Amino acid sequence: MKYIVAFLRFWWDFIVGDDWRVALGLALALGLTWLLARNDVSAWWLLPLAVGLLLAESVQREARSSTSN
Amino acid sequence: MSSNVLLFLTTFVASAVEAVEALTIVLAVGVVRGWRSTLIGVGAASVVLAAIVAVLGPALRLIPIDSLRFVVGALLLAFGLQWLRKAILRASGYKPLHDEGAAFARERDEAGAAAPTASKRLDWYSFTVAFKGVLLEGLEVTFIVVTFGSTQGRLGLAAAAGAAAVVVVVAVGLVVRGPLERVPENTLKFVVGVLLTSFGIFWGGEGAGVDWPGSDVSILGLIAFLGLLSIGLTRLLRQRRIAPSPAVARA
Numbered sequence: 001m002k003y004i005v006a007f008l009r010f011w012w013d014f015i016v017g018d019d020w021r022v023a024l025g026l027a028l029a030l031g032l033t034w035l036l037a038r039n040d041v042s043a044w045w046l047l048p049l050a051v052g053l054l055l056a057e058s059v060q061r062e063a064r065s066s067t068s069n
Numbered sequence: 070m071s072s073n074v075l076l077f078l079t080t081f082v083a084s085a086v087e088a089v090e091a092l093t094i095v096l097a098v099g100v101v102r103g104w105r106s107t108l109i110g111v112g113a114a115s116v117v118l119a120a121i122v123a124v125l126g127p128a129l130r131l132i133p134i135d136s137l138r139f140v141v142g143a144l145l146l147a148f149g150l151q152w153l154r155k156a157i158l159r160a161s162g163y164k165p166l167h168d169e170g171a172a173f174a175r176e177r178d179e180a181g182a183a184a185p186t187a188s189k190r191l192d193w194y195s196f197t198v199a200f201k202g203v204l205l206e207g208l209e210v211t212f213i214v215v216t217f218g219s220t221q222g223r224l225g226l227a228a229a230a231g232a233a234a235v236v237v238v239v240a241v242g243l244v245v246r247g248p249l250e251r252v253p254e255n256t257l258k259f260v261v262g263v264l265l266t267s268f269g270i271f272w273g274g275e276g277a278g279v280d281w282p283g284s285d286v287s288i289l290g291l292i293a294f295l296g297l298l299s300i301g302l303t304r305l306l307r308q309r310r311i312a313p314s315p316a317v318a319r320a
Contacts (some may be wrong), residue, residue, distance in 0.1 A: 017151040037278030044279045047270045063163045063306050
């Protein structure tokens with residue numbers, strides 16, 4: 001049981017880490033990219049744009065919360 | 070004769086591009102998080118790769134490489150973005166910088182005091198990132214060799230070109246490893262965050278079925294985009310941190 005918990009915790013830290021919103025945003029962006037590409041829509045721009053927006057939002061939110069504390 | 074030279078050069082260059090991608094990941098993780106677990110990851114991936122090649126042989130082309138790229142890309146993207154986020158917060162002063170001198174002294178003291186088993190513990194993060202990078206790129210090199218070699222009926226020549234490319238790239242890695250280790254740790258972590266995230270976007274997108282403009286060259290564009298964005302965000306946050314809030318300014 002201890003090893004299963006440790007295994008699950010490792011993958012949670014690896015994928016989700018400190019900000020679950022970023023992980024959720026990435027999952028949605030990857031899913032949408034897959035959907036567009038399968039329908040022959042040029043979708044190369046979507047992932048870089050999504051990653052840029054998620055990163056900017058996440059660091060600014062963290063900065064605001066550490067300033068208010 | 071000339072078609073053999075062309076086959077060798079084409080396979081060599083295509084394999085070298087994939088091997089450089091794997092080398093970038095291995096160097097980045099090894100220099101920042103330590104070599105032991107990273108090299109164990111490389112060794113484990115090489116064993117798995119050799120087993121896959123031995124069992125499947127030319128049937129390798131049946132492996133759903135796009136699905137593998139999608140999974141590896143998505144995992145690398147999630148991990149790399151966390152790394153980059155922390156690096157930006159550190160560089161802008163919202164998280165304490167890793168004091169390398171103090172950390173070295175602490176680790177040296179701890180290593181001296183620790184039981185031998187503690188220092189042998191595997192760093193699963195380094196292992197996993199190195200393992201996935203080498204396995205994916207190793208499979209891609211193998212696909213290139215099998216595809217180019219079997220279409221021309223010269224599998225042996227293509228395999229020699231692929232092997233030569235890997236040997237050359239590994240030799241380059243051994244040469245650049247030393248200078249890389251002298252780069253300040255916090256700077257290196259920032260760069261590694263940009264690299265892991267860029268490769269994650271590239272592989273994740275490719276696995277999802279995206280056609281990148283310029284193919285593998287677009288990785289350079291992604292690195293430039295993320296690098297500039299990260300520097301911009303760091304400067305913005307630094308300025309906000311230094312500038313007094315309106316309430317403080319009025320007081």
